[in-house]
Amino acid sequence: LNACTQFLPTLDGRALLTVEDLGGPAHLNPAQDALVACHGSQCGFCTPGFVMSLTACYETHQAAGTRPTRQQLADALAGNLCRCTGYRPILDAGEQMFDTPARCLDRAPIAQALQALATDEPLDYGHKGARFHAPQSVQDLALLRDTYPQATLLAGSTDVGLWVNKQFRDLGDIIYTGRVAALHEIRAEPDGLWIGAAASLEDSWAALTAAVPRLRELWLRFASPPVRHAGTLGGNIANGSPIGDGAPALIALGADVILRRGAQQRRIKLQDFYLDYMKKDLQPGEFIEALLVPVPSADWRFSAHKIAKRHDSDISAVCAVLGVRLDAGVVQEARFAFGGMAATVRRAAAAEAAVVGQPWNEATAKAAAGAPD
Ligand SMILES: Cc1cc2nc3c(=O)[nH]c(=O)nc-3n(C[C@H](O)[C@H](O)[C@H](O)COP(=O)(O)OP(=O)(O)OC[C@H]3O[C@@H](n4cnc5c(N)ncnc54)[C@H](O)[C@@H]3O)c2cc1C
Ligand code: FES
Incomplete structure (x- = not known):
């Protein structure tokens, strides 16, 4: 996680490890040792970040019994942008x-301490007149959302954190979704893949790319591992940004969004959820419960493209996810979703119409590119 976007009450009942917990001058951890040996240390801001990212990579691969490739190491470090000493x-x-x-982290005492702290009680914490609610069930979340429709809904806080640390906004009352176990679920349903609104971006993209491998590059270029582990796909969809990367992929896949208020569910096409710039079809008291993503049949072809000023950890200038369903080389159906081209993430209806019924070849693609959307 990036500490600068996390709010303290979200850490209740969790273990927080910083670079100070990894090793001191007398006994450096494997990442610190290797950075010293390879002359990889940088300034006092950047080096702890590199140590943390390398340690997370080390722990993950040691647990899996694997060794990262150089590219996987580069991906693990995508969120550590300064490299004054070179890559x-x-x-x-x-x-x-x-x-x-x-030499891995000794997790047993941490797990034991966390078990001792574990509770089924929802957290209700007050500070300077504002309340922080962390319900544990969808029912309690729905009740709180209905009772306090003005409260800020908080998931991974990788957007909301910036409202505070960049814009100095006062969030007022907060309802935190991160403790609702059911909202973290990702499961196969008859209609497709159910991705709970609080499932992490990392878990969500892993599930999406298992179904559609061509989305993999978009996954790896979405922010960086710390942001993807904290942030959620629900938050990415809910923020309504026209340059978010989740919406073009999900709209091209034909996803629905499951909204909930109290005990009532509402299911709409994700493309209809966006009404205008940052304006969504979300009623007071309502929240996103999940995304339902049809798993495409083998006759669908997809491609995903992200254009940004920087390769790593940058928001898209344009994000396009294009899907066509073919039968004997002829386009039966098309979904072309673009972010960064309009006030909302939108499908290019004229371009889609230009390819349906046509053979899928360069001439058809060029005709679609010239269609007036
Ligand atoms: C360094 C950095 C890099 C980034 N790179 C990218 C990138 O490459 N591509 C990209 O698309 N984004 C990027 N982002 C933006 C951000 O990480 C994503 O939008 C993320 O998915 C937001 O999810 P979250 O859980 O952190 O949401 P939060 O910050 O907790 O919330 C975001 C919004 O969603 C609302 N919300 C949350 N959950 C719900 C719910 N269940 N129902 C209704 N409303 C809800 C909140 O009220 C808020 O308005 C980046 C952010 C940072 C800090
Ligand atoms: S090493 Fe920290 S700013 Fe370059």
Whole structure:
């Protein structure tokens, strides 16, 4: 996680490890050791970040019994943008930390301490007249949302955190979705993949790319591992940004959004959820419960493109996810979804109409590119 976007009460009942917990001068951890040996250390702001990212990568791969490729190391470091000393020594350190016998974090005492703290009680915390509610069930969340429709809904806080640390906004009362276990669920349903609104971006993209491997590059270029582990797909859809990367992918896949108020559910096409710039079809007291994503049949072809000023960890200038369903080389159906081209993420209806019924070839693609959307 990036500490600068996390609110303290969201850490209730969780373990927080910072760079100080990893190792001191007398006993550096494998990532720190390797950074020293490879001359990969940088300034006092950047080095702890590199150590944390490399350590997360180290722990993940040691647990899986794997060793990252150089590209996987680069992906793991996508959120650590400054590389004043150059990329090579840091990536070298990432490789070298696996050369010595494994020294992993001792998780047992942490797990034991967390078990001792575990409770079924929802958190209701007050500070300076504002309340922070962390319900544990969908029913309690729905009740709170209905009772306090003006409260700020908070998920991974990778957007909302910036309202505070960049814009100094006062959030007032907060309802936090991160403790509602049912909202983290990702499961196969008869209508498609159910992705709970509080499922992390990392888990959601893993499930989406398992169904549609061509989305993988978009997954890896979506923010960085710390943001993807904290942030949620529900938050990405709910923020209504015309340049978010989740909506073009989900609209091209034909996803529905499941909205909930009290005990009532409402299911609409995601493309109809966006009414105008940052304006959504979300009633007072309503919240996103899940996304329902049809798993495309084998006759669908997809491609995804993200254009941004920087390759790593940057918001899209344009994000396009294009899907066509073919029968004997002829387009039967098309969904072309674009972010960054209008006030909302939108389908290019004229371009879609231009390809349906046509053979799928370069001439058809060029005709679609010229269609007046
Ligand atoms: C460094 C950095 C890089 C980023 N890169 C990208 C990127 O490449 N592509 C991209 O698309 N985004 C990017 N983002 C934006 C952000 O990470 C995503 O939009 C993320 O998915 C937001 O999810 P969250 O859980 O953090 O939402 P939060 O910040 O908690 O909430 C976002 C909004 O959604 C609302 N909300 C949350 N849950 C619900 C719900 N269940 N029902 C109704 N409303 C809800 C909140 O009230 C708020 O308005 C980046 C952010 C940072 C800080
Ligand atoms: S090393 Fe920290 S700013 Fe470049």
